[in-house]
Amino acid sequence: MISTVLNVAIDCEDAYGLASFWSAVTGRPIHPESEPGDEETLVEMAEGPTLYFNQVPEAKTVKNRIHLCLRxxxxxxxxxxxLLGLGATFVADHRRPDGSGWAILADPEGNEFCVLRGEDDAPVH
Incomplete structure (x- = not known):
């Protein structure tokens, strides 16, 4: 027996607003039945789990224990x-002179995520 990851749930203050940010990040649409003010909103990925935004009453207060890594x-x-132009903020720089490493950003509600080496970044041998 196994379990399949259906979605990644992201608690937030504004489900539709944060889904709009991640829709722009991923180039994937917000679920067509979602609208501003909804307490739950989805962004379905072409592959892999859906991003599920769930409105909660409490604000984020500590570092994420799980986060998304983007390539x-x-x-x-x-x-x-x-991403900075879309409203992300820069958190930390873990990029190395050889081109490896990552940058840590946060979405508009403070949820951290990583940006890894991109397809146009040649690996160093």
Missing amino acids: PDTSREREVER
Whole structure:
């Protein structure tokens, strides 16, 4: 027996608003039946689990224990700039001079996520 990961649940203050940010990040649409003010909103990925945004009364107060890692279809630096333009904030820099590593950003509600080396970033041998 096994279990399949159906979705990644993200607690938030504004389910539709945060889903809109992640929809722009991933290029995937918000579920067509979702609308502003909904307490639950989905962004369905082309592959893998759905991003499920669940409105909760409490605000985020500590570092995430689980987070998303993104691999951009461009360079990591271009993607970091794009995400900052969408409303993300820069949290920490773990990029190394050899091109490896990652950048940690946070979405508009403070949930941390990583941006890994992108498809346009050549691996160093």
